[in-house]
Each structure stands twice: as structure tokens, then as C-alpha cells.
Amino acid sequence: MFKPNIFSAWDAYGFKSFSNDIFAGICVGCIALPLSMAFAIASGLNPSVGIFTAIIAGILIASLGGCKVQIGGPAGAFIVIVLGIVNTYGVNNLLIITAMSGVLLFLMGLFRVGGLIKHIPEEVISGFTNGIAVLIFASQLKDFFGLRLEIPAEFINNINAIGHHISESNVLTLTTSLLCLFFLFLWRITKKYMGILGHIPEILIVMIVSTTLVYLYQIPVETIGTRFGGIPHHFPSFVVPEIMHFDISKLWMPICTLAILGAIESLLCARVADTITQDQHNSNQELIGQGITNFLLPFFGGMPATGTIARTVTNIKSGATSPISGITHSLTLLSIVFFIGDFAKNIPLACLASILIYVAWNMGEWKALIWKRNHPLASQICLWLVFILTVVFNLGIAIATGLVYSVLIHILKKAINLSK
Numbered sequence: 001m002f003k004p005n006i007f008s009a010w011d012a013y014g015f016k017s018f019s020n021d022i023f024a025g026i027c028v029g030c031i032a033l034p035l036s037m038a039f040a041i042a043s044g045l046n047p048s049v050g051i052f053t054a055i056i057a058g059i060l061i062a063s064l065g066g067c068k069v070q071i072g073g074p075a076g077a078f079i080v081i082v083l084g085i086v087n088t089y090g091v092n093n094l095l096i097i098t099a100m101s102g103v104l105l106f107l108m109g110l111f112r113v114g115g116l117i118k119h120i121p122e123e124v125i126s127g128f129t130n131g132i133a134v135l136i137f138a139s140q141l142k143d144f145f146g147l148r149l150e151i152p153a154e155f156i157n158n159i160n161a162i163g164h165h166i167s168e169s170n171v172l173t174l175t176t177s178l179l180c181l182f183f184l185f186l187w188r189i190t191k192k193y194m195g196i197l198g199h200i201p202e203i204l205i206v207m208i209v210s211t212t213l214v215y216l217y218q219i220p221v222e223t224i225g226t227r228f229g230g231i232p233h234h235f236p237s238f239v240v241p242e243i244m245h246f247d248i249s250k251l252w253m254p255i256c257t258l259a260i261l262g263a264i265e266s267l268l269c270a271r272v273a274d275t276i277t278q279d280q281h282n283s284n285q286e287l288i289g290q291g292i293t294n295f296l297l298p299f300f301g302g303m304p305a306t307g308t309i310a311r312t313v314t315n316i317k318s319g320a321t322s323p324i325s326g327i328t329h330s331l332t333l334l335s336i337v338f339f340i341g342d343f344a345k346n347i348p349l350a351c352l353a354s355i356l357i358y359v360a361w362n363m364g365e366w367k368a369l370i371w372k373r374n375h376p377l378a379s380q381i382c383l384w385l386v387f388i389l390t391v392v393f394n395l396g397i398a399i400a401t402g403l404v405y406s407v408l409i410h411i412l413k414k415a416i417n418l419s420k
């Protein structure tokens with residue numbers, strides 16, 4: 001039953017495969033640095049939490065999962081849920097919820113639920129993916145405009161507050177944000193004409209350039225250093241989360257939401273990897289690996305982690321063939337933190353906000369929201385229902401409603417066919 005892919009990844013493995021894995025891991029590690037910090041900040045946490053989560057999860061998911069080339073770490077899909085948990089229950093209860101979701105993920109893999117999750121309708125996945133993208137976009141507007149006020153987490157209240165205070169935007173911050181965002185989209189459009197330069201990730205370039213300019217010219221915008229004090233140079237200690245106020249009756253909903261979303265994201269990522277590599281992942285082993293990872297992360301102060309599609313695809317396109325690339329990505333991150341952590345404190349938050357808005361745009365499946373006459377009406381209603389519920393209410397209600405709706409439509413179709 002317990003058979004991680006790392007044990008079976010060595011068929012025809014040689015020096016060329018090893019060197020490709022090392023190169024791919026270094027490339028993905030450089031991309032993971034700004035993303036892991038941005039995801040943590042957007043989730044209401046310290047940027048170092050995101051970095052160390054990416055380091056630990058990268059090693060564990062690569063070593064214990066069921067996909068050879070999957071990169072694990074903080075994911076954009078978790079931002080809205082984690083921010084809600086932090087605001088409602090506090091950081092300590094986030095650690096407990098993460099650990100318990102890990103137990104649930106492990107049990108899902110143990111009882112072979114992975115095969116069922118793979119059959120979740122596409123319209124449900126598209127609905128909540130687009131909804132999460134919209135929420136990520138909305139959550140970054142405060143730092144994008146440089147506003148100094150408390151913004152409500154709820155989408156409608158958030159947009160309303162931004163609209164009322166947009167005249168208070170910081171001109172330098174807004175200029176930095178717009179330039180970073182413009183650079184990201186421009187690089188994406190023109191990189192196919194740049195030759196070898198086009199292979200350098202635009203997210204890494206915009207972070208390095210904006211940070212260098214802020215440092216050299218002492219541009220007075222908010223940075224990681226001014227808000228969080230910088231990035232620590234030491235690995236987090238092993239600490240057992242405080243459980244004095246643990247109340248399962250209040251936490252079961254976020255626990256289930258985190259576990260279900262983590263399962264969907266990791267298996268969706270593995271499925272994308274299979275499509276590119278023509279390989280076959282072990283879905284139940286993937287859930288077991290994700291479960292162990294999320295159970296252990298809170299003991300180092302980590303946030304929830306899962307398989308990440310963008311980093312996994314980058315890993316594959318960089319030549320990865322085995323879990324060695326995922327482990328290398330983590331070691332690259334660790335090296336960056338220890339050797340250039342002081343420079344990271346100059347990263348402008350406006351740049352990270354622009355990166356997340358860029359990620360949200362790329363994350364969304366916007367064409368799926370277009371109403372098509374030749375598509376089944378029930379499927380389109382399901383997609384829009386999940387999308388609206390995700391944005392207006394929360395992801396747990398959206399997924400549950402989407403699944404129930406899909407099951408009822410499936411039963412109705414069967415009943416109609418039987419009656420004919």
C-alpha cells in the first residue's frame with residue numbers, strides 16, 4: 001500500500017537524468033521564492049512561513065507522494081481559506097487545522113478515495129478555480145494601491161472598502177505595482193522572441209529588478225523588511241502547537257475544506273503532470289504523502305501545502321524526470337534563504353501583490369465562464385453556481401453545493417434514460 005514513487009523512479013536513471021533534475025530543481029526553487037512569500041503574506045502570515053513551508057513540503061511531497069515530478073508547497077488556492085482561518089480562529093488554530101487536515105488526507109489515501117476524487121466534474125473544478133482567482137485578485141488590491149487601512153476579508157465588503165479609499169492610494173506604491181504588472185505581461189508576450197533569455201521566469205526577474213531598484217535608490221515603499229522585519233537565517237524549531245483551546249466542533253468545517261481542496265489540487269496537479277509526461281501517478285499514494293506532509297508542517301510553524309500546478313509544469317519543462325528535482329528545489333530555497341536572506345528584506349510588497357494578481361489571471365479559466373449554446377445547460381449552471389458561491393460565500397459551501405448538484409443531475413439523467 002505505502003509505495004512512494006521515489007522507490008520506482010530509477011528505471012533507466014543515469015547521469016543525464018540526474019543533471020536534468022538538478023537543473024530543473026534550481027529553476028523551480030528560484031520561482032518558488034517569490035511565490036511562497038507572496039502566498040504567505042496574502043494568507044495573513046509572515047513571509048518566512050511560506051518559504052519554510054515550501055522547503056519542508058517540497059522534500060516530503062517529492063519523497064512520499066505518488067507523482068515523480070510534482071512540486072509541493074504553498075498554493076494560491078489556499079490563500080482565501082487560510083486567511084479566513086487566521087482571521088476567525090487565529091494562527092495557532094490554523095496549525096491544528098492543518099495537522100488534522102493532514103490526518104484526513106492520509107485516511108483518504110488509506111481508504112483509496114483518490115480514485116473517486118479524480119472524477120469530480122470539470123465544471124465544479126473550473127467554478128472554484130475561477131472563484132479563487134477573483135478572490136486572490138481582490139485580496140491584493142490593498143498592497144497594490146498602497147492603502148494603509150484594514151480591509152475586510154469578504155469579497156463585497158473588500159471591494160466596497162477599496163472603492164471608498166482608492167483616492168488615498170500611495171503614488172509611488174501604485175507606480176511600482178503598475179510597472180511590475182506591465183513588465184510581467186510584456187515579458188510573457190515577448191519571451192518567445194528572446195531566445196535563451198525567454199526561458200528565465202518573469203516572476204523571478206521582476207522580483208530581482210524591483211528589489212534592486214528599491215535598495216539602490218531607497219524608494220520609500222513598503223517592503224518585507226519594513227512590515228515583517230526580514231527573513232530569518234535559521235531553520236524553524238520543532239514546536240508542538242498549543243491545544244488548550246482546541247474545539248473540534250468549531251474546526252471541523254475548515255479541516256474538511258482544507259483536506260478536500262488539498263486532495264483536489266494535488267490530484268489535479270498530478271493529472272496535468274501525467275498529461276505532459278505520459279506517465280501514471282498513484283492517486284492514493286499522493287494523498288498519503290500529502291497527508292503526512294500537512295500533519296508534520298505545523299510542528300515547524302508551516303502553513304498548508306499541496307501540489308502546485310505552475311511549479312510542477314515548470315519543473316517538467318525544465319527537464320525533470322524524478323523526485324530528485326523536487327528535493328533540489330527545496331535545497332535551492334534553503335540556500336537562498338541562508339545566503340541572501342538580508343537582500344530579501346528589500347522586496348517591495350507592491351511587487352509581490354503584482355505577482356499574485358498575475359498568478360490569479362493565469363490561474364483562471366476565463367473562457368469557461370462564457371455561456372455557450374452548444375454546452376449542456378446543467379453543466380454551465382453548475383459552473384456559475386460554484387463560481388458565485390466561492391466568491392460571495394466560501395469555498396466549502398461552493399464545493400459541497402457543486403458536488404450535490406452534480407450528483408442530482410447525474411441521478412436525474414439516469415432516471416430519464418431508464419424511463420425511456
